[in-house]
Amino acid sequence: MHVSPVLAAQTVYPFVRVEEAKRRKAAEGVRIFDFGMGDPREPTDPRIKAALTAALDEAIGYPAAVGLPELREAIAVWARRRFDVELDPDRELIPTYGSKEAIFLFAQVVLDAAAGKDLVLLPEPGYPVYERGALFAGAELGTLALRADHAFLPDLDAVDDETWSRTALLWVCYPNNPTGAVAPLEFYERLSEIALEHDVLVCSDEAYTELWFDEPPASALQVANRRNIVVFNTLSKRSSMTGYRCGFVAANDDVIEALRKFRPNVGTAPQVFVQRAAIAAWGDEEHVERNRALYGRKRALFIDLFARKGIALAGSRATIYLWVETPRDETSVSFAERLLEQGVVVAPGSYFGPAGEGYVRFALVPTEDECAEAVAVLEDVL
Known part of the structure; x- marks a missing residue:
């Protein structure tokens, strides 16, 4: 079968790779905290x-x-x-x-x-x-x-x-x-x-x-x-x-x-x-204000964690994302893989292009309780 040469030349979509890695780890019985894709899990108003x-x-x-x-x-x-x-x-x-x-x-x-x-x-x-x-x-x-x-x-x-x-x-x-x-x-x-x-x-x-x-x-x-x-x-x-x-x-x-x-x-x-x-x-702003407050609380949990661990944030002023610097001796992929061993899924910065190397992205989409549990796991990992 012939396919478009543009399609044939492309690598697997980055977040398909994130999902595949997550599923493999979940199949091993590891509790997953998924900060990979930016897919909010809070209920619609x-x-x-x-x-x-x-x-x-x-x-x-x-x-x-x-x-x-x-x-x-x-x-x-x-x-x-x-x-x-x-x-x-x-x-x-x-x-x-x-x-x-x-x-x-x-x-x-x-x-x-x-x-x-x-x-x-x-x-x-x-x-x-x-x-x-x-x-x-x-x-x-x-x-x-x-x-x-x-x-x-x-x-x-x-x-x-x-x-x-x-x-x-x-x-x-x-x-x-x-x-x-x-x-x-x-x-x-x-x-x-x-x-x-x-x-x-x-x-x-x-x-x-x-x-x-x-x-x-x-x-x-x-x-x-x-x-x-x-x-x-x-x-x-x-x-x-x-x-x-x-x-x-x-x-x-x-x-x-x-x-x-x-x-x-x-x-x-x-x-x-x-x-x-x-x-x-x-037509409604009330539910948006609630969403902002919720993401703000989840964001504060991680900002506090990273500050205690001496891990630098870059950007991270808005959106549902935190752009987190990797340790100096690790690539974005190796750092993401190390976190995945403990069930914490993040997106390697290199998945967003070479200029993203040196960072991983946390999407703050798990629930507030799940974020608190993930922070407890990360206390022993970072």
Whole structure:
């Protein structure tokens, strides 16, 4: 059988490797504390579930790819409340199946190699889907290292004009997965200026904007001129709705029109009952505040542990992640393997690209009680 050469060239998806290692250890009878994948296990708010069940009989056919008008309006109202920005729900928004599939497919929509814009710039360490989606679209890749001595922000001044001239898309993610770093609004303003000068689309993955612990992070939507800004957001982490699969893309009317043309070829909007649940989720902040407080308590357990053990954290200002430095005599993989021997699953930093070496990522998704138990286990390991 023949398969796509792009697919054939790819290694196993990093978190499949994490899951496989976890299952092997669990089969040995070891109690597992899973901090590997960023899949929240706290229950979805009852009011969101009630909105879903109330809509089960509303429609059984294919949902329109543009989504329900009420959902687009709910997202626009949330963006106004949260970021003080105005989005036209009919021209600047489109719902998606979470954000992962939209991120993966986006380069296929806008890449025009014949026009000399064949380059996609990616953050490293970073979410693997940016790279894989670009490769399937036939793009050339470039990486921008995120380093502690630069606050895990890419050094935009290190990119020369020739590279910018070839760049079609630049991916950023703040608050950042995997480092937990936060970007100031000034960073987005600088990005916007470069994007306008060189005709680059800035793709901002903002899945974690609502999971913060000191002050609310900025959004790329808040720049003075967002003509070249494309924002991807999702309810997965904000509202503990990973299995529901509902997010959105916000962009200028040309990008949204292209997505409206493209998306019926690959699927539809989320099911109508999921969209009704999403309307309830975007309209409520109380459950988000509870989630933030819960992650804050879990985070404090580990920050205290690492401080006692003399283990350094980098970034880690927001998101559900802690970016933890490995001991000097261990790689990210060997450190993760040592923790796995005691049932503690983490993601090696190298799984997010070579610039992630020297770190492991803890996703604070187990319950609060499980986190406390894991801390007790780690007391004897670290």
